[in-house]
Amino acid sequence: MELTIENIEVEVAHQAIVKNVTLKVPDKQTVGLIGANGSGKSTLLKSIYRSISPTKGTIFLDDLNVLKSPTKEVAKHLGVVGQFNELNFDLTVEQMVLLGRTPHKKMMESDNLYDHQRVQEALLRTNLMNYKNRSFISLSGGEKQRVILARTIAQEPQVMILDEPTNHLDIRYQLEILTAVKDLNITTFVALHDLELTASYCDYIYALKDGELIAQGRPEEVLTESLITDIFQVKCQIYENPITKKLGFHYSI
Numbered sequence: 001m002e003l004t005i006e007n008i009e010v011e012v013a014h015q016a017i018v019k020n021v022t023l024k025v026p027d028k029q030t031v032g033l034i035g036a037n038g039s040g041k042s043t044l045l046k047s048i049y050r051s052i053s054p055t056k057g058t059i060f061l062d063d064l065n066v067l068k069s070p071t072k073e074v075a076k077h078l079g080v081v082g083q084f085n086e087l088n089f090d091l092t093v094e095q096m097v098l099l100g101r102t103p104h105k106k107m108m109e110s111d112n113l114y115d116h117q118r119v120q121e122a123l124l125r126t127n128l129m130n131y132k133n134r135s136f137i138s139l140s141g142g143e144k145q146r147v148i149l150a151r152t153i154a155q156e157p158q159v160m161i162l163d164e165p166t167n168h169l170d171i172r173y174q175l176e177i178l179t180a181v182k183d184l185n186i187t188t189f190v191a192l193h194d195l196e197l198t199a200s201y202c203d204y205i206y207a208l209k210d211g212e213l214i215a216q217g218r219p220e221e222v223l224t225e226s227l228i229t230d231i232f233q234v235k236c237q238i239y240e241n242p243i244t245k246k247l248g249f250h251y252s253i
């Protein structure tokens with residue numbers, strides 16, 4: 001399923017935060033979104049999953065008009081791993097992951113064997129089998145992040161949006177989470193701060209500055225020393241990592 005965003009503008013308090021953004025995430029590709037703090041990444045992602053209404057523009061999942069379709073219809077196809085995962089009420093990890101099945105259920109329909117199988121598979125993929133009876137609010141930030149990913153996997157979306165999914169995660173889980181997402185082999189649009197992870201996991205990258213897209217292309221095309229200096233206001237040297245053979249970055253001020 002392809003995600004197509006055209007001419008999206010988002011204003012907050014009469015100020016343009018996202019300015020005329022047009023982009024595409026092709027079927028089964030992993031596309032990254034990079035930009036400094038405050039550049040508008042979360043706001044753009046929120047407009048896709050309808051947590052914020054854009055003032056202008058269109059968003060399509062293939063030919064499904066996201067901004068004009070019922071939320072439940074969109075949720076059958078679009079999964080989200082957002083930045084903040086706090087709850088005011090408590091659920092076990094397993095119950096939390098089971099919530100991912102909600103878009104596929106009719107009102108009052110009970111959970112069936114297929115739903116429970118999806119939950120078990122999601123718990124396995126995120127290494128959470130031993131946590132399934134734990135209370136969600138007692139978990140660490142990184143554990144919560146993995147539960148939210150498991151919930152999204154159980155949802156079986158064809159398109160996934162992730163806003164800084166590696167926040168709170170130690171190195172092992174950063175790699176595990178991104179690998180788990182990649183293994184789903186679905187259309188993925190992900191905001192990331194870590195440029196090495198971005199370079200190794202993304203097929204294509206968009207760079208946002210002050211709400212505008214200023215570059216796009218394959219990682220080695222977009223991640224240049226001058227672009228990184230422009231976006232993040234740091235000096236940067238790029239090298240080939242001798243072990244991974246992928247892009248490595250050295251920063252200084």
Ligand SMILES: Nc1ncnc2c1ncn2[C@@H]1O[C@H](COP(=O)(O)OP(=O)(O)OP(=O)(O)O)[C@@H](O)[C@H]1O
Binds near residue numbers: 012035037040044
């Ligand atoms: N509800 C709001 N009211 C006022 N300003 C807002 C609101 N939401 C976002 N902004 C502002 O919009 C800008 C973009 O914020 P956004 O969260 O999209 O940035 P970001 O690129 O995701 O940043 P980060 O990397 O820090 O997560 C920021 O300057 C932020 O302060």
